[in-house]
Amino acid sequence: MIENKIACNNEAKMTIFKNNAKPIASKPDIFHNLTSQLKDYLGWIDREILNQAEEFDAGVVPFFRYVLESEGKRIRPLLVLLSAKGSGGIIEDHLYLAVVVEMIHLATLVHDDILDGASMRRGLPSVTSRWGSEISVLLGDSLFAQALKVCCRLHPDIIKSVANGVCVVCSGEILQTRRRFDWNLLEEEYLKIIQMKTGELFRIPCELAARLNSASQSISEALGRYGQALGSSYQIYDDCLDLFGNEENVGKTLGTDLGGGKLTLPILYLYQQGSEEMKRTIVEIFENGVSEDWEKIQLWIVKEGVLQKTFQTAMNFLEQGKKELDPLPESDEKEYLLDVSNILGKHLAELVNAQSAL
Template sequence: MPTKPAPRPDLARIHEAISSELEEVERRIQSQMATYQGVVGDLMGHVARFAGKRLRPSVCVLAGKALGQVSTIHFDVAVVAEMIHTATLVHDDVLDSADTRRNLPSVNTRWGTEVSVLFGDYLFAKAFALCASIPNRDVLLTMAETAKVMCLGELLQNVHRFNFALSEHDYLDIVTRKTAHLFGSCAELGGLASGCDAETREALREYGTAIGIAFQIVDDNLDLIGDEAEVGKTLGTDLDKGKITLPLIGLFERLDDKKRRDVQALISDPAARDKRRQVVDLIDANGLTDFALERADEHIAGAKARLAGLPRNSFRDALEALADYVVARRR
């Protein structure tokens, strides 16, 4: 008799464990964005409507709660992380020429490229102004290193556009830098602010990094096979911009030389019609539908293993459930 599939993790249920803490984080985020008039106020109000899953703040707060009580430092780290994340979304939409974000017009669609770049820079600066006020130098040093690594990851991704020889190792290096490093820092600093030892701090960083890698693998997979109405943003931009993601790497490894060259020519052709559908059909035909998600599952298993040294409590359980959610999500 076939085994029933496990129920998809419910993010709202996970958030119940830290509902009051997330309300405080949300209050502080809104406070950071609510003191402006004119075009800056309009921009702040617009990106405030991008409010997503708050995964990075959740990782920070849950790591802290798993080890004890949370403090103002946890809340400020969570806000800094979310502001950095929002800044990267604004810049990403410029790089991807994306029209929508969270089912709303992207900043560049509404205000143009120049304003979007400058506003993203402003959000970065504002995040670090808050970060510098946190009375723990390790927080500032960690977040400064994180921002540097994230920018390098985006730079590497950009210079490797249409690099059809990109390996899985190189792909993982890019996504670790541009996405996973921030998740790792949120988990690490959540533990640091709760007074954990160096070993636990490193384990939390590895947990966060692993779920961040899985998150980006799923995100890249959704860009190919997702539904725009459900995902809430412009899809297919990776193909259009020549970003070589894990599903494509798996496909290139499976095809013979001629078919590989044909697919690469298709991806390189800006006038090609139904490019996304044709690539997805090839992925399905070569038995690679679950290839990327299986890789993501491996990282999630590793992430949960890194939690073994934490006390067994509802917050550790929530960290494990959050890891499962990352690969089960559809948006």
């Protein structure tokens, strides 16, 4: 267990102040086989994230603890660690980078739930359903600010890159919000949006982890492109979950894309290739909310080959990302990064196959 020290870079040791917070309980993780050998690092990162709640006024600490204790997959911290090990080794700065990117991610989730009107997140009532949008907006803003405060431990160039990345993520969210209910949205415009709002938060941990190791620009940027492609595929997977997932298993409110007018990739594909009847039904559902015709939409998405087409687009991103890893020297960590893509691809395939009976 990590208490006062964490091993890094072979025999070297770095001192970490002891955490008094209790470890965060974790739920089953699809990346368990990849995280098991990194559990000490990930455990320290979890505790340090939770410790950030104590930085705020005592009167608001419970709000922050509620968000920071949530049981996420910690994919972004995992990407920091794997990219670090694959580009030279884990140092103390990598752990703080992992804290930063996960806190930024949590802040975006708080704001997403406000925009989407989601009542549940990670198996618990969302912040906005518990305390309203006013507190949620301020809570999300404060998490962004606290993440950048932690980021000040790192090199100024890394700080600037993280800040730029946050701007890209927020810009992507603005573009998506402005294009709600916009049936003129093109596939390439949608893909640009998800690369900004989701792909960017996968690019940052991969590319900056390598830069912290003084890896070459070509290696750092290749890892960044791998991360962005992985994140884009992950967003498409999330689009499909919103249509076909189970709230109890997924742990969050589903159908928010539909109710909020977000034109996700399967919906775009169906609208673009569908008959006039299909188009009228899709528009009616999006304008009036979920209706008795929703099961008809799900059936069309499967029978018209839209789900398979969406799956192929997501897989194309995964394959593109894996090719970006070619310049990396052969190592276990490189194989683990490939495994992250393969695991996501497997879950995409399982989701698609599960709908074949419709």
